[in-house]
Amino acid sequence: MTEIVSEIAEILKSSNDLLEAELKILRLFSSFLCEVLGTSFERLVQELVKDADAKVLRRDQRTIQFLFGEVTFKRRLVEEITGCHVYLLDRHLGIKPCKRYSPLLLARVSALASKGVMRMVASAVNLLTPTSMSQQKVA
Incomplete structure (x- = not known):
């Protein structure tokens, strides 16, 4: 929290006017939110894989455009007992294949x-x- 306040204070000091500062702060929060959401997705993937009785085949990267920016995260393709290959995170959150938005x-x-x-x-x-x-x- 103190890091964000320090970064905002630095932006305010270095900006020529409020418009420039607001744009920089918006980019800062957007990138912060994208990073936090990507990390949260990856943490959820770990929990889903741990709870599932499935074999992890590989880790793939996925990017989705949200209103606040582009979120990139790694998900795991697993093979379930039934032999189906599935991304547990996609199924859990209802993310459709090949959808970017x-x-x-x-x-x-x-x-x-x-x-x-x-x-x-x-x-x-x-x-x-x-x-x-x-x-x-x-x-």
């Missing part, structure tokens, strides 16, 4: 897209979040 991000983009032009929705997403999305992805 979080459900909340998709819901917010869908709500915007229902009321606007795809190009403007993509522009809004790119402007208001650290996530980048093309108009084709919005559609």
Whole structure:
């Protein structure tokens, strides 16, 4: 906690104005939240594997775009007693295969897209979040 306060104080000292400081603080909290969530995912994976009666085959990296930024984490592919290969974290959290965006991000983009032009929705997403999305992805 004191490290974050120190970093914010340093940002405020080194910034020329409040706009610049706010942008830097937003990036700081976004990166902090992404790092913490990625670590939490990995911890949950460890608990799920420990509780499951399954053989770990490999560790794979996955990246998902959230409203607050890009979260990268390692998950484990396991072989269950039934012979099925599954990512326990994906099954536990309902993460769909090959999906890059979080459900909340998709819901917010869908709500915007229902009321606007795809190009403007993509522009809004790119402007208001650290996530980048093309108009084709919005559609």
